[in-house]
Amino acid sequence: MASTHKSNDFVDLPTVNVENMQNNIKVVLYSRTFMSIIGGVIAGILGFTGFMGFVFYFIVMAITSVGLAAKAGFSVQSYFDSWNQISIDGFLGGLLSFVLFWTFAYDIVHIF
Amino acid sequence: MGDDLVLDTAIRDWVLIPLSVVMVLIGVLRYFVSKLMRSSQTPDAKIVKEGQIVIRAKNLRAGANLIPAKAFRARKSYYSNEDNGLLHVPKDQAQNAQAQMFSDPNMAMDMMKKNLSMIIPQTLTFAWVNFFFSGFVAAKIPFPLTQRFRSMLQNGIDLSTVDVSYVSSRSWYFLNLFGLRGLFSLILGEENATDDTQRMMQMGGFGFDASKSLGAEKDNLDLVQHDWVMPKFEQRAEAVLRKLVS
Numbered sequence: 001m002a003s004t005h006k007s008n009d010f011v012d013l014p015t016v017n018v019e020n021m022q023n024n025i026k027v028v029l030y031s032r033t034f035m036s037i038i039g040g041v042i043a044g045i046l047g048f049t050g051f052m053g054f055v056f057y058f059i060v061m062a063i064t065s066v067g068l069a070a071k072a073g074f075s076v077q078s079y080f081d082s083w084n085q086i087s088i089d090g091f092l093g094g095l096l097s098f099v100l101f102w103t104f105a106y107d108i109v110h111i112f
Numbered sequence: 113m114g115d116d117l118v119l120d121t122a123i124r125d126w127v128l129i130p131l132s133v134v135m136v137l138i139g140v141l142r143y144f145v146s147k148l149m150r151s152s153q154t155p156d157a158k159i160v161k162e163g164q165i166v167i168r169a170k171n172l173r174a175g176a177n178l179i180p181a182k183a184f185r186a187r188k189s190y191y192s193n194e195d196n197g198l199l200h201v202p203k204d205q206a207q208n209a210q211a212q213m214f215s216d217p218n219m220a221m222d223m224m225k226k227n228l229s230m231i232i233p234q235t236l237t238f239a240w241v242n243f244f245f246s247g248f249v250a251a252k253i254p255f256p257l258t259q260r261f262r263s264m265l266q267n268g269i270d271l272s273t274v275d276v277s278y279v280s281s282r283s284w285y286f287l288n289l290f291g292l293r294g295l296f297s298l299i300l301g302e303e304n305a306t307d308d309t310q311r312m313m314q315m316g317g318f319g320f321d322a323s324k325s326l327g328a329e330k331d332n333l334d335l336v337q338h339d340w341v342m343p344k345f346e347q348r349a350e351a352v353l354r355k356l357v358s
Contacts, residue, residue: 033297036294096293096294103254104251107252108124108129112121
């Protein structure tokens with residue numbers, strides 16, 4: 001039993017194809033940007049204001065993370081270094097796009 | 113007070129939407145113009161060679177634990193030998209490379225082109241926005257903000273009584289300028305984004321010389337703790353086989 005546990009330690013050896021990894025990260029950033037823009041438009045059309053909109057952004061990002069994890073077959077370790085890369089990276093980068101499109105859709109639908 | 117503000121639908125049709133559409137189109141135009149203006153410079157053979165050496169040393173560093181200690185030592189001395197190692201750069205030569213970089217007019221020209229292709233459309237758009245759309249309250253941000261944001265969001269209207277969440281047309285232009293970056297990376301592909309970051313890198317590290325990265329890589333290589341994993345793999349294989357048999 002001990003020996004199998006030991007062998008598990010060695011799986012951590014960083015044998016990563018860097019190009020594939022970068023491609024994966026790029027895909028994650030793309031999907032985050034896409035989801036933040038779409039989420040912003042949806043939030044604007046539904047007329048969320050204030051805190052509600054940011055909660056919606058969190059929900060959208062959480063859905064994206066789950067979707068990405070599902071796409072990776074929930075074996076994230078074989079596609080990424082760590083869970084952070086799939087759940088946190090690009091989180092703040094999408095926020096600006098989200099706010100812009102949220103404002104845009106909200107103004108067009110509700111303000112005028 | 114702020115809630116009483118009624119905005120004309122004409123502002124939406126003739127300010128908000130045109131402004132956003134124009135911003136997107138100008139971004140696309142800028143991308144294609146800079147693509148046309150980009151000159152394909154023939155890279156210097158020496159620089160390419162040094163870059164490749166660095167990549168090879170990096171590969172050695174990444175795979176260090178997969179080769180025996182003796183093999184690793186041999187490769188390491190091949191790279192970081194003080195006399196004729198590939199990563200070893202004489203002091204005076206490094207100076208020369210930098211001076212050469214600075215005196216290369218092609219590079220300065222290229223950078224100027226890139227900068228111009230970024231600055232000129234921005235200036236023109238800003239002037240255009242100022243000329244056509246100055247003084248409109250164009251949008252309302254759907255969340256409350258503190259007074260501190262007034263100068264940021266209501267650039268161009270000098271009214272202190274309007275609620276801060278209302279955005280002037282000029283500030284809407286700025287919001288677009290920053291917020292559309294994500295959209296551009298989607299519709300123009302990654303090239304746009306990487307181009308921007310590359311430009312940043314060039315600005316920051318003007319006169320970046322490969323010999324410096326050679327030295328850094330040499331230091332990194334010297335720091336590597338070699339630990340051959342193969343014996344442990346034998347144990348692991350043994351464990352797997354035992355599991356299969358039992």
